[in-house]
Amino acid sequence: MQKNLFLLFLISSFCFSQNPYPQDYFRAPLDITLIPSGTFGELRSNHFHSGLDIKTQQREGLNVYAVADGYVSRIKVSHYGYGKALYITHPNGYVSVYGHLQKFSPTIEAYIKKLQYEQETFEIEVFPTAAELPLSKNDIVAFSGNTGGSGGPHLHFEIRDNEERPINPLLFGLDIQDGVNPTIKNVYAYPISKDAHVNKSREKQKLRLVALQNGDYTVENIEAYGKIGFGIEAIDRQDLATNQNGVSNIQGIYNGNLKFEMDFKRFSFDETRHLNRFIDYEHFKNKKERIQKLFVEPENPLSMYTNLDNNGFINVEDSTSSVYKIKVGDFHNNNSWLTINIEGKQASEMKAKPDSVTPYFIYAKKNNELINKHISVNFPENTFYDDFFIDFKVSNDTLSLHDDIIPVRDNFSISYDITGYKNPEAEKLYIARLVGYRNQYALYSQTYKKENVLTTYTKTLGTYALVMDTIGPKIKPLNFSKGKWLSKYRFLKVKIEDDESGISNYRATINGKWILMEYDYKKNELTYDFNDAISQETENNLKIIVTDNVGNSSTFETLFYRK
Incomplete structure (x- = not known):
């Protein structure tokens, strides 16, 4: 067994050292210490996290830099998701992505705003040619923000390959301070075959986790028989943050032989929803805990599985003693180990697994x-x-x-x-x-x-x-009132809400001319920037029409004055 484990360590070290990605090509997208609030491959609702969420010191407006030479190949502005997002294609074939931006650099901002006014829409997606918006490494391309589905100010940063597959940005030489081992929070054993059982039960069993003084873990010895699988709940932290982030690698080793490995280095968006097959979905919906299953069930095409033996399942025979080890690692090769000692014992009586039968x-x-x-x-x-x-x-x-x-x-x-x-x-x-x-x-x-x-x-x-739904949306001015002089105002703010079917669309004009009002759904706010200079008149008629998802509309009109 010791020889097999030593060989496993050599194989793991060799694989870790083989990094095919360029190390000195990309710079960091921010000029502050990189502290992650979310890591690559982290488990999210219905998907794996496709990038690195970088803290921005709880504020917006930090300079965001082009990480290498290239050109803006895609700009997307949406109410949800990445909010204001920028995509840069680089000569080496990779694409860098910057999400939840507050605004773009002046040149890019003017480019996209011109198109928004031409199309009379806030939400927009365009694909500039290589000649339209060229960039050099270190150019400021945007400013960090909190737009879209962001839960707080941060920069979402990705690197994708030429097949649009996101790759862990840390593989390209970007670095974060991390000397902290992952934490194993819970471990479960799953009887799989009809004759399998764990501790005389056919049902999933939560094992009593014991933390050791050296930072590793064990559990109370278990009795088992038949085809068995294991699952863990594990998180990782970094030196400068307390966030519970995702781990980078999980291995399952049975009697010194590698049975299972999950390596969070790269995936495709086509497969990301299969996260719900990787975790114990029922357990998550009931307990809000994401158990990562260290076995692969049928119809699970995730490409992040590697080194599978019998799809990660083990077969425990009667009257045997065996050891199952779980290794959980982060990107910086900080590892935590869990040891499960198993006594093979076929039970004559066991707690049955209840059946659920419907018509x-x-x-x-x-x-x-x-x-x-x-x-x-x-x-x-x-x-x-x-x-x-x-x-x-x-x-x-x-x-x-x-x-x-x-x-x-x-x-x-x-x-x-x-x-x-x-x-x-x-x-x-x-x-x-x-x-x-x-x-x-x-x-x-x-x-x-x-x-x-x-x-x-x-x-x-x-x-x-x-x-x-028979009730129209509500529209309320936030920083002005009817007949007010707004000469010294930079922004016009309006609150829109719909308590029933929700807001579908809105349209705003000043003196009959369409104006760009940015929609922040988290605050239910529309904001117009007077620097757009749509009207040069002293007396201005503002009209806003908001429509909900079944067609109920509300109209707000008022006069304001401005020199």
């Missing part, structure tokens, strides 16, 4: 349709990973479609026949997912209408309902 059964490899009265659900082939019994109940306009504990691979459809509703009521209906304690909140699900049928496409099981 409806889903075949993962087939198209499945469920119909009850005026509601139908269609699951295309390969919507799910496994066959299972599904809960399906309809009560009036409420659909109970299982609990959200089953990972979904792709969109399925929910349709309502609304023939029983007459206009104008029918025009104000939408499909919502009910969430919260006792389903008290209705979240709008993108709803399409064709004749008398409403349809939504979703990747989430749960409770859905038909909801009516």
Whole structure:
């Protein structure tokens, strides 16, 4: 066993030293100490984190630099996601990405604002040619911010290859201070085969974790039999931050033989949703803990799995003693070890795993349709990973479609026949997912209408309902009032809200001319910059129309004065 472990260490060290990525080509995107609030490959809701989130000292407006020569190949401005984002293509084929920006550099800002005014839209995506916006290394390209889905000021930074696959930026020579070993928070054992059991139970078992003085871990010895898998909850921290970040590498070793390795170096966006197959999805939805399974179940195509033996499963025989070790590492090769001593013992009696049987059964490899009265659900082939019994109940306009504990691979459809509703009521209906304690909140699900049928496409099981929205959005001025002189103002701010189906779009004009109002959905604010100089008049008529997702509109009009 010792010889096998020594060989494993040599192999791991050799692989770690083989880095095919250029080390001195890219500079850091900021000129401050790089402190991550999020690491590459970190586990997020329905996806792996595709870059490095860099703290910006809890403020906005820091200079963001081009990390190498190149040209701006894509600019995207959106309410959600990366917010204001910039993409730079470099001569060596890589693309650097900068997200949640406050604003772009003056040249890029003028370029994109001109297009926003021409197209009369805040949200925009363009792909400049190589000759339009060339850049040199160290050029200031933007300023850090908090736009889009950001939870606080930071820079989201990525490096992608020529196939648009994100790669850990630290592989290119960027560095952070990290001498801290990862933390293993929980460990679980999974009986897999029909005859398998752990500690006389067929159900998943949480093992009692014991922290050792040297920083490693063990568990109380377990009894097991049959085909077994393990799962862990683990996080990593860096020297200058307390954030619970993701780990970089996980290995499972059985009796000195490498059985499983997960290496968070690169992935594709096509595969990222399969994170829900990698974690114990049901456990996460119930406990808010992400258990990373150290075994690979069928229909899991993640490319980050390496060095698999029997897909990470082990087979424990009766009357044997064995050792399973888990190695958890960060990018800087700080490692934590967990040792699990296993006594092979076939139990004569064990706690059975409860079965859940319903009248409806889903075949993962087939198209499945469920119909009850005026509601139908269609699951295309390969919507799910496994066959299972599904809960399906309809009560009036409420659909109970299982609990959200089953990972979904792709969109399925929910349709309502609304023939029983007459206009104008029918025009104000939408499909919502009910969430919260006792389903008290209705979240709008993108709803399409064709004749008398409403349809939504979703990747989430749960409770859905038909909801009516007859109330228009609310519009409220924040930093001005009717008839006010705004000569010394730089910005015009308005609050817009919709408590029902949510805001779909808005349009603002001054004296009939369209103006660019940036929308911050986190604050429910629209902001106009007077430096855009749309109007040179003293008396100005501001008009804002806001429309919700079922077509209810509200209009706000007022006069202000400005010299």
